[in-house]
Amino acid sequence: MLTFEYEPDNVLEVTLDAEGLADLLLALSRLKPGDHEHLFTPAWGAYPLTEDFPNRDLVPIHKVTVSFVAEEREAQAGG
Numbered sequence: 001m002l003t004f005e006y007e008p009d010n011v012l013e014v015t016l017d018a019e020g021l022a023d024l025l026l027a028l029s030r031l032k033p034g035d036h037e038h039l040f041t042p043a044w045g046a047y048p049l050t051e052d053f054p055n056r057d058l059v060p061i062h063k064v065t066v067s068f069v070a071e072e073r074e075a076q077a078g079g
Contacts, residue, residue: 001050002023002024002049003015003016003050003053003054004060005054005055005059007057008059015055023047023048024039027066031066033068034070035067035068036066037065038063038064039065040063044062
């Protein structure tokens with residue numbers, strides 16, 4: 001299980017089990033500077049997000065994009 005859900009007050013909830021943690025770590029480990037990784041639910045046609053949303057009071061997120069900012073972009077932004 002790997003889910004992302006949010007509350008209307010701009011609070012993000014991430015819920016995962018051992019398999020979800022492994023999937024998230026694998027996705028993050030593939031990132032190189034300047035790359036991005038998409039995580040989708042099956043309803044949106046991909047993987048590894050699941051649709052076992054544990055909290056029905058929250059809004060499910062079906063697509064998460066994780067971007068690894070290139071170093072030169074970080075320097076320009078002052079970071």
